[in-house]
Amino acid sequence: MNRRDVIKRTAILMGGVVSAPAIMGILKGCKAKPGVAWVPKHFTQEQAYVITEMAEIIIPKTDTAGAKDAGVPAFIEEMIFEVYSEADRTKFMAALEDFTSSTGYLDLSTDEQVNVVTEAHAKAIEEKPQERPFVMAMKELTMLGYFSSKPGATEVLRYEAVPGYYNGCMPLEEVGRTWAT
């Protein structure tokens, strides 16, 4: 039984309520963090695992929340299955499968995953191919989900729900950080 099967079977055993990343954590001997697990509604456990780990590589936990803590993986699933057109979804899912298999993503260590995603991103930025690569679709989705989340908007960026006044020429240092909206 390879690791893929282990994940699948474990997920089934646990009634599908524990996500692939959480199971991966268990398999790797890490402590599962409470509150970060999410239950994919449409993605398979493997797809959810790739989405979740990639999102966290694009926006990792530092002294502020990462993509996982901000709920970005579930956001991405909603975008793909409720916002995207059927054609865009088909394209995205094919690209996800292609990326997963061509990189052997499911069998990579965490460090290897970071390298693969970082390299794919660097290549995409440099070459700007006509067809948007999967990593760029993931980056856009992750950033949209993260910077419209509460931690992204309020802890990394600056957000004021009710500014109350306008100052069109304020020193940047007084504002501090980029506005979320």
Next chain:
Amino acid sequence: MYLNVKAVQENTYDAIVVGTGISGGWAAKELTEKGLKTLVLERGRDVQHPNYPTATKDPWDLPYGDRPTAEDLEQQGVQNRTGYTIRQSTKHWFVNDIENPYTEKEGKRFDWMRGYHVGGRSIMWGRQSYRWSDMDFEANVKDGIAIDWPVRYKDIAPWYDHVETFVGISGQAEGLAHLPDSKFIQPMELNCVEKELKKSMMDKFGRLLTIGRVANLAGPLAHDKSPQRGTCQYRNLCSRGCPYGAYFSSNSSTLPAAAATGNMTLRPNSIVYEVIYDEQKGKATGVKVLDAETGEQHEFYARVVFLCASTMGSTFILLNSISKRFPNGLGNDSGELGCNIMDHHLGAGANGDVEGFEDIYYYGRRANGVYIPRFRNIGKDKRDYLRGFGYQGGASRQGWWRLVSEASIGADLKEAVTTPGKWGIGIMGFGEILPDHSNRVTINADKKDKYGLPTLLFDTEFKENDFKMRKDMANDAAEMLDAAGFKNVRSYDNPNSHGMGLGIHEMGTARMGNDPKTSVLNKWNQVHACKNVFVTDGSFMTSASCVNPSLTYMAFTARAVNYAVEEMKKQNL
């Protein structure tokens, strides 16, 4: 018999107003304040200030990053042609296109943006508010285009005063003859980069840039008749509805004033589909209503009817009001009803990058931009097209989105995103479209809406004058941004980015004029041949100017009501 008489009495008012948008709200306020028992009919659902469902939601309270879903786009695909209106935060203000279809003549796009609810588009409007001048009112007769306006600036100026005082127009007095100042409350502020462009434009071209004139309370109102209205909080979420009442809408302003008189009966879910014309009396006696909830049909009666159902809405009602006297639609002796559709053409201008100002940012989200008043075909300036355009735009710094296409990823991205990107500036033209008889709308009996009512068929296109003007809209913008020292200036002219209508300033289908043979309404917004019907939404416009039209609808509505009530007192109506 007794019951019937009683029913008629119960359904009889002094006045009926059809529609609750900018014009309908004003008609309701003015009629009720003058003591008339007024029935206000709205085809859509009720919306009461300050109950706007998404108004205080934070970004993380809105699903899908505020994007429309595939399902939303199926239901509201036409409304989404703007690219900015069908959002989770605003989609409920726009109609369902499947339930409310219309037809475009093959190959000719018409973008009809609508909201069916109390307040109409006064909830989502852009709030930009500019007076017309005699340059506009005299344009048709001087150019030999269409017909002359039966009104001049002196006729409408006191009514601009009247409505502006109540509304509260924020702006800077500039003393321009062709763009008269309103009765302003305090202006909003330009940011540093916009001030730079303002200075350069004046120094190098003698052209003015001013802060947008906007129906938002940058300072308090000069009256105490709208206690529900507070000052602008700089959230820039106006199109969701403002719980602070900081911008003018029917819901926040005119309808509460009308309600306060005790003379208004507001009836939502009431689709007016016909004006009842009495052949013996030679005038209208009321309207026919289809209840959108129950499907029941009702008749309501009044001495005077104000159609304020939006340009296309009122035109539909008139075209659909067939009688022996008016076989082609009520008041359509001239054959002009439904013709001369105008809008403002857009999608031409320029953008540039700004160097310097890296240590400057802004606080607050200003619900307004800059305005560059028309400078073409004024004085000695003569172009190879008629009329002109104004620009709207502004300067801002790039936000987090810029990093999607930059090299940062991971912890680097989180660090880089905290510093705002470079400043950019953009201005886009809004051009005057000439009235042209061939741009028209007719009733399409073959296609029915969800209520079984016939629908509209649009046959419109941009003409040579528009295309010529667009070249200047793009080139002049680029030239001015270049001259200000901005970098990487990109001009654009995308005539195919929109159809007629996407300016959401549709006008002209029941124009006013001196001659009943060539116009539908007289100078009082009164149907020439049916004196107790007034039409005061954008359909009365004889030409389009290049400025945003709503303020002018307000002024003409108040003036028309004043006239109607005077005529009623004289027993002329």
